[in-house]
Amino acid sequence: MPPMLNRKVNFQNKFHFTSLGCARNLVDSEVMIGILLKNGFEATTILEEADYLVVNTCGFLESSRQEGVDTIADLFKQKKATAKVVVAGCMVQKHKGELKERFPDIHYFLGSGDIEKILEAVQAESKGDGVTDARSYLEWGEIPRMISTPKHYAYLKIAEGCKKRCAFCIIPTIKGPLKSKSVEQVIKEFNVLLSQGVFEVILIAQDLGDFGKDRREKGALASLLKEMLQVKKEFWIRLLYLYPDEIDDELIAVMKSDPRICPYLDMPIQHINNTMLKAMHRTTSKEEILQTIETLRREIPDVSIRTSLMVGFPGETEEQFQELLDFVKAVPLDHVGVFQFSLEKEAYAAKLDHQIPEEVKQKRFDRLVAAQLKAVKKRQKRWIGRKVEAIVEGFHPDSQMLLRARHRGQCPDIDGQIIINDGRKVDTFGQVYEVEITDATDYDLIGAVLGKVGCKKQKTKLALL
Numbered sequence: 001m002p003p004m005l006n007r008k009v010n011f012q013n014k015f016h017f018t019s020l021g022c023a024r025n026l027v028d029s030e031v032m033i034g035i036l037l038k039n040g041f042e043a044t045t046i047l048e049e050a051d052y053l054v055v056n057t058c059g060f061l062e063s064s065r066q067e068g069v070d071t072i073a074d075l076f077k078q079k080k081a082t083a084k085v086v087v088a089g090c091m092v093q094k095h096k097g098e099l100k101e102r103f104p105d106i107h108y109f110l111g112s113g114d115i116e117k118i119l120e121a122v123q124a125e126s127k128g129d130g131v132t133d134a135r136s137y138l139e140w141g142e143i144p145r146m147i148s149t150p151k152h153y154a155y156l157k158i159a160e161g162c163k164k165r166c167a168f169c170i171i172p173t174i175k176g177p178l179k180s181k182s183v184e185q186v187i188k189e190f191n192v193l194l195s196q197g198v199f200e201v202i203l204i205a206q207d208l209g210d211f212g213k214d215r216r217e218k219g220a221l222a223s224l225l226k227e228m229l230q231v232k233k234e235f236w237i238r239l240l241y242l243y244p245d246e247i248d249d250e251l252i253a254v255m256k257s258d259p260r261i262c263p264y265l266d267m268p269i270q271h272i273n274n275t276m277l278k279a280m281h282r283t284t285s286k287e288e289i290l291q292t293i294e295t296l297r298r299e300i301p302d303v304s305i306r307t308s309l310m311v312g313f314p315g316e317t318e319e320q321f322q323e324l325l326d327f328v329k330a331v332p333l334d335h336v337g338v339f340q341f342s343l344e345k346e347a348y349a350a351k352l353d354h355q356i357p358e359e360v361k362q363k364r365f366d367r368l369v370a371a372q373l374k375a376v377k378k379r380q381k382r383w384i385g386r387k388v389e390a391i392v393e394g395f396h397p398d399s400q401m402l403l404r405a406r407h408r409g410q411c412p413d414i415d416g417q418i419i420i421n422d423g424r425k426v427d428t429f430g431q432v433y434e435v436e437i438t439d440a441t442d443y444d445l446i447g448a449v450l451g452k453v454g455c456k457k458q459k460t461k462l463a464l465l
Helices: 023-038 062-078 090-102 115-123 171-175 183-195 220-229 249-257 274-279 286-299 318-330 358-383
Strands: 014-019 052-057 084-089 108-110 153-157 200-204 236-239 261-266 304-311 335-340 387-396 399-407 418-422 431-440 445-452
Touching (some): 023 115, 023 153, 023 200, 052 062, 052 090, 052 115, 062 084, 062 090, 084 090, 084 115, 090 108, 108 115, 153 183, 220 249, 249 261, 304 318, 304 358, 318 358, 335 358, 358 431, 387 418, 387 445, 399 445, 418 431
Parallel strands (some): 084 108, 153 200, 304 335, 418 445
Antiparallel strands (some): 387 399, 387 431, 399 418, 431 445
């Protein structure tokens, strides 16, 4: 346990936080923020007035590492002379030496598993680091956490690390082996979030379906969801990152059993050609993926499926890419993220022959994005004329004459939203309303609010926003 109550007098106590990368990183950042706040430090959004500038980095891809370098460089340009910079996270775990060489004035380093040492880092009189062999962090016990998302939703990390060995991925190298929280700990954190007014709880892990497998538990995710549904409150549960081989009849039955589990799955498939899937070390075939999608559509008709697809994996032929392109055109998917293969030196795929030229990757990327946009625009039209329950989240960034909302099939930050052009019946944000969908754009829907849905939610008065 860190020295949680070491409240020494500190006149330089303002900190500014930057969290990069995935939602799992964001949860770690929220823990660090909570520790600092509990120990008398003050958060500020104004970089120039901060005494401590903390960056929680991502090291997954070259592009994310470059973002980390650019962010740190910007902090050093803008910070006041006496401010100290603390760098934490995945990039530190694997590239601390490079960061030290590039930025010799970094005050302190923390690895991706050393989150609870943040107090030690900011209080250190001289430069140092608290990097250990712990490559990932899971919150336990009474460690404080300050939610940084809007009050009506929050992420709940139920596992860290990964037991899979996809050929293109270095997550197991960065984050280490799979580690799952106990069911009791997850339920405890779930109840804490609900008690704080959170309505939508988004479960995250590298692969939710592997939850409990480090303890050789079968069906652990479905069992966990059943436990969460025992809580007699109104809420939404959303599932992120669930690989197709983990979606079985038991899990589908639990999702169908209660509308509080959003009919939504983030199911990364990466490719549809069997030769490519095998080369990527994926455990599902084209036939199994298609069967899973068909089963989901049949059993949960309103399910929204998000996936990620990769172009330019070593050895990908034009014919194999065309098969992926045809798949996107033919199979209804609601949200699609398209990525180009990134050569990571520690990944198995870096050693493969027949690396694809960058210009070919870019052309395939552009073609696939165009095809999926056309398919999504067509699929969006099915919502027109329907009435849905949606959380009205706030004003639209383009105009305070418009509001923005999300229905169960839309995840914050990564999916489209509902643009509300008639919000006269909205008197609070963060609450569920009935919305009639009147039109659709590329990725967003357009709708009018009909009235409140009769359950209590986190309320934020419009006058305070």
